[in-house]
Amino acid sequence: MTDLTLVGAGLIGCSFAAAARKADLFQHISAVEPDPAAAERALALGHVDAVVEQPAADAPVLLACPSNRVVAWLGRLEAHSAPVFDVASVKGALLAELEAGGGHRPAGFVPCHPIAGRERSGPDAADPELFRERLVIITPTPDTDPTATATVVKFWQALGATVEEMDPTEHDRVYARTSHLPHLLAFTYLLGIESEHLHHSGGGFRDFSRIGASDPDMWTAIFDLNRDALLEVTAKFQAHLNDFIAAIESRDVAACERLIAEARARRLGLDGD
Amino acid sequence: MTDLTLVGAGLIGCSFAAAARKADLFQHISAVEPDPAAAERALALGHVDAVVEQPAADAPVLLACPSNRVVAWLGRLEAHSAPVFDVASVKGALLAELEAGGGHRPAGFVPCHPIAGRERSGPDAADPELFRERLVIITPTPDTDPTATATVVKFWQALGATVEEMDPTEHDRVYARTSHLPHLLAFTYLLGIESEHLHHSGGGFRDFSRIGASDPDMWTAIFDLNRDALLEVTAKFQAHLNDFIAAIESRDVAACERLIAEARARRLGLDGD
Numbered sequence: 001m002t003d004l005t006l007v008g009a010g011l012i013g014c015s016f017a018a019a020a021r022k023a024d025l026f027q028h029i030s031a032v033e034p035d036p037a038a039a040e041r042a043l044a045l046g047h048v049d050a051v052v053e054q055p056a057a058d059a060p061v062l063l064a065c066p067s068n069r070v071v072a073w074l075g076r077l078e079a080h081s082a083p084v085f086d087v088a089s090v091k092g093a094l095l096a097e098l099e100a101g102g103g104h105r106p107a108g109f110v111p112c113h114p115i116a117g118r119e120r121s122g123p124d125a126a127d128p129e130l131f132r133e134r135l136v137i138i139t140p141t142p143d144t145d146p147t148a149t150a151t152v153v154k155f156w157q158a159l160g161a162t163v164e165e166m167d168p169t170e171h172d173r174v175y176a177r178t179s180h181l182p183h184l185l186a187f188t189y190l191l192g193i194e195s196e197h198l199h200h201s202g203g204g205f206r207d208f209s210r211i212g213a214s215d216p217d218m219w220t221a222i223f224d225l226n227r228d229a230l231l232e233v234t235a236k237f238q239a240h241l242n243d244f245i246a247a248i249e250s251r252d253v254a255a256c257e258r259l260i261a262e263a264r265a266r267r268l269g270l271d272g273d
Numbered sequence: 274m275t276d277l278t279l280v281g282a283g284l285i286g287c288s289f290a291a292a293a294r295k296a297d298l299f300q301h302i303s304a305v306e307p308d309p310a311a312a313e314r315a316l317a318l319g320h321v322d323a324v325v326e327q328p329a330a331d332a333p334v335l336l337a338c339p340s341n342r343v344v345a346w347l348g349r350l351e352a353h354s355a356p357v358f359d360v361a362s363v364k365g366a367l368l369a370e371l372e373a374g375g376g377h378r379p380a381g382f383v384p385c386h387p388i389a390g391r392e393r394s395g396p397d398a399a400d401p402e403l404f405r406e407r408l409v410i411i412t413p414t415p416d417t418d419p420t421a422t423a424t425v426v427k428f429w430q431a432l433g434a435t436v437e438e439m440d441p442t443e444h445d446r447v448y449a450r451t452s453h454l455p456h457l458l459a460f461t462y463l464l465g466i467e468s469e470h471l472h473h474s475g476g477g478f479r480d481f482s483r484i485g486a487s488d489p490d491m492w493t494a495i496f497d498l499n500r501d502a503l504l505e506v507t508a509k510f511q512a513h514l515n516d517f518i519a520a521i522e523s524r525d526v527a528a529c530e531r532l533i534a535e536a537r538a539r540r541l542g543l544d545g546d
Contacts (some may be wrong), residue, residue, distance in 0.1 A: 115475035135475065174473050177465060182477035184517060185458055190536035191513040192450060192506060200447050202388035202408065204455035204484040211477040213540050216533035220526050227521050233465060234518060238511070240464040244457060245507060248500050253493050260489035263463035267486050 002026060002082070005055035006062050007073055009033040009042035011118065012087050013064030014126035017047045019159040022128050030056060041123040058082055060151070068221035071098050074105040083108040083148040085155075089175060090225040091139040092168035097225070108148035111168065113137045113175070114161065119213040132160035139168035176229035181237060183219055184230065186212035275299060275355070278328035279335050280346055282306040282315035284391065285360050286337030287399035290320040292432040295401050303329060314396040331355055333424070341494035344371050347378040356381040356421040358428075362448060363498040364412040365441035370498070381421030384441065386410045386448070387434065392486040405433030412441035449502035454510060456492055457503065459485035 004020065006013040009031040017029050031048040032055065033039040039051040055061045060083045063073050067088035077084055084106045088094055091111050098105060116134040118125060136156045140149050153163045166174075190212040197205075223230060240259075247255040277293065279286040282304040290302050304321040305328065306312040312324040328334045333356045336346050340361035350357055357379045361367055364384050371378060389407040391398060409429045413422050426436045439447075463485040470478075496503060513532075520528040 115473070135473070137473075174470060178470050178473045178478040179475065181465075182462065182481040185462065185514075186477070186481065187533050187536035188510060188514045188517055189455065189458065190539045191516075191532065192454075192509050193539045197447060197451050200388070200408070200410075200451045202452065204459070205451040207480050207483055208455040208459065209540050210480055212536050214537070216530050216537060219533050220530040223521050223529055224524060224526050227524070231518065231521060234514070236465050237461060238514070241458075241461045241507070241511070243464075244461055245504065248496050248504060251497060251500070253497050256496055257489050257493040259464065260460050260492050263460040263485050264487070264489060266463045266466045267482050 003028040003030065003056050003059035004062065005029075005052065005059050006031040006033075006048065006064055007055065008063070008065035009038050009048060009051075009123055010064060011121045011123075011125045012114070012116075012130075013062060014042050014045070014047040014123040015116075015128065015130035016062055016064065016087075016159070017042075018126050018128035019131060020155070021047075023158040025155060025158055026059075028056075030059075038122055045123055045126070047123055047126055055080070060084070060155075063087070066218050066221045067094065067225055070094060071101060074098060074109055075101070077106045078104045080106040080108070083110055083145075083151050085110045085112045085152045087112055087114055088225070089113055089179065089222050090172055091137070091166075092170075092172040093225050093228065095139070095141065095168050108145050108151075110144060110149050110152040111139045111141075112152065112156070113139075113171065114156070115179075116161075117214075119210065121215045121218075129160070131156065134161050136161045136163045137166050137171055138163055139166055139171050141168070172226050172229045176226055176233045180222060180226055180230045181233050183211055183214060184223065184234065185237070186210075187219070276301040276303065276329050276332035277335065278302075278325065278332050279304040279306075279321065279337055280328065281336070281338035282311050282321060282324075282396055283337060284394045284396075284398045285387070285389075285403075286335060287315050287318070287320040287396040288389075288401065288403040289335055289337065289360075289432070290315075291399050291401035292404060293428070294320075296431040298428060298431055299332075301329075303332075311395055318396055318399070320396055320399055328353065333357070333428075336360070339491050339494045340367065340498055343367060344374060347371060347382055348374070350379045351377045353379040353381070356383060356418075356424045358383040358385045358425045360385055360387055361498070362386055362452065362495050363445055364410070364439075365443075365445040366498045366501065368412070368414065368441050381418050381424075383417060383422050383425040384412045384414075385425065385429070386412070386444065387429070388452075389434075390487075392483065394488045394491075402433070404429065407434050409434045409436045410439050410444055411436055412439055412444050414441070445499050445502045446506075449499055449506045453495060453499055453503050454506050456484055456487060457496065457507065458510070459483075460492070 004026040030050040030052045042048045063086040114136045277299040303323040303325045315321045336359040387409045
């Protein structure tokens with residue numbers, strides 16, 4: 001058993017730490033956390049044993065910081081000998097930025113994206129069951145150390161997650177559609193909401209706007225990093241919306257019903273929920 | 274105690290019938306239902322006692338048909354003496370269409386909109402608790418019979434709902450924003466979904482697309498009837514989306530973060546869920 005250092009003691013870092021404790025994965029868990037209030041809560045709640053300035057020399061490092069700080073941390077940890085893994089929601093674009101900056105990273109860097117989260121953030125929202133029965137996408141490249149990959153895969157599996165490998169560019173394309181665009185649309189939708197609307201929030205509003213309460217700092221970083229794939233799927237969304245508007249404006253109810261029926265059919269592959 | 278006739282034995286009609294039975298509101302419940310399969314299920318499940326061709330002469334009538342058939346039914350029931358109430362999600366535009374066609378309606382017509390529903394439809398999805406602790410908006414006009422209004426309000430209250438009065442035009446404007454636009458956006462979003470995406474459906478996708486499984490016939494009618502208010506809020510949505518796209522394209526992270534923070538603040542009036 002070894003130690004672990006979290007870089008970032010937020011929802012994801014502290015949930016990983018809490019889950020790892022239950023699974024008895026590490027002897028000692030430390031955290032690098034620039035926000036003193038978050039550091040104090042992570043300690044007080046027992047998610048971490050110590051707040052430190054630098055990751056422990058030979059311990060695995062979980063980079064649970066906002067995705068726009070991952071590349072800088074990889075450079076800083078270039079000489080690190082143990083596995084280093086991130087949780088950023090963007091993978092191909094992150095690796096491209098890494099290469100563009102000279103490719104400075106530790107030999108044991110394993111790119112990861114756990115498909116888990118919630119709107120609340122910080123150590124108080126942490127949940128040891130956050131990764132159970134969830135998917136974790138890994139996007140190793142040809143020069144990723146297979147031993148480090150195997151170690152990191154075992155960590156996620158010990159937390160109850162299913163690990164799947166994807167091509168990093170394909171990952172960004174798929175998650176632009178299934179996660180980043182829904183968040184962008186939910187935020188956009190909320191910009192039109194006035195307080196008078198909140199009383200009348202049945203009929204889809206709550207579902208639709210729940211994810212709009214997510215963290216601005218985190219989502220700004222994701223939108224910026226995955227901008228190419230996100231702008232592409234957003235342009236397609238706008239084209240489909242214009243089809244709908246044309247049908248509604250011209251009172252072409254047959255066209256409108258066709259569009260809705262097609263939309264509905266595309267969702268039917270999902271389990272009822 | 275009197276009888277009740279449903280026009281339309283779908284989710285809303287059968288849920289009302291089932292709830293009314295539990296509350297012991299009516300002696301006998303009949304239904305006009307053009308779809309033989311739905312009529313048979315409504316009978317078999319005991320939601321209704323009889324399937325009929327015409328509403329019973331002196332009994333209240335619940336128009337639980339798609340909203341684009343309400344005006345025709347009001348004309349057909351012009352001489353009806355008992356209260357007649359609908360459940361259409363559009364009110365001002367429906368009353369305007371009614372007036373434009375000569376205003377043929379029974380004296381006891383009370384326009385209603387229960388804020389309750391689900392994606393599944395038909396008698397099998399009916400739930401006697403569907404209206405409990407839900408809002409029912411009524412939009413009586415100056416010539417609505419106050420006695421009929423009082424009777425219909427008591428029906429909804431007996432089912433556990435809270436009844437509130439709104440101006441019909443204001444109703445359409447508010448629900449275009451809180452219900453019709455979210456459905457339009459969910460349908461539009463789903464048009465871009467391919468089967469490969471369904472496996473990667475964490476991170477907002479499920480929430481966002483759940484309402485996209487709603488009934489095409491019903492939603493086509495709502496979009497067509499409330500087209501003016503819907504097109505207006507959709508144009509505002511497009512303008513806000515263009516603000517976001519401009520910030521992401523120009524990599525103006527400060528602007529992007531400001532937009533997300535504003536969106537989030539607008540949702541904070543809602544209870545956590």
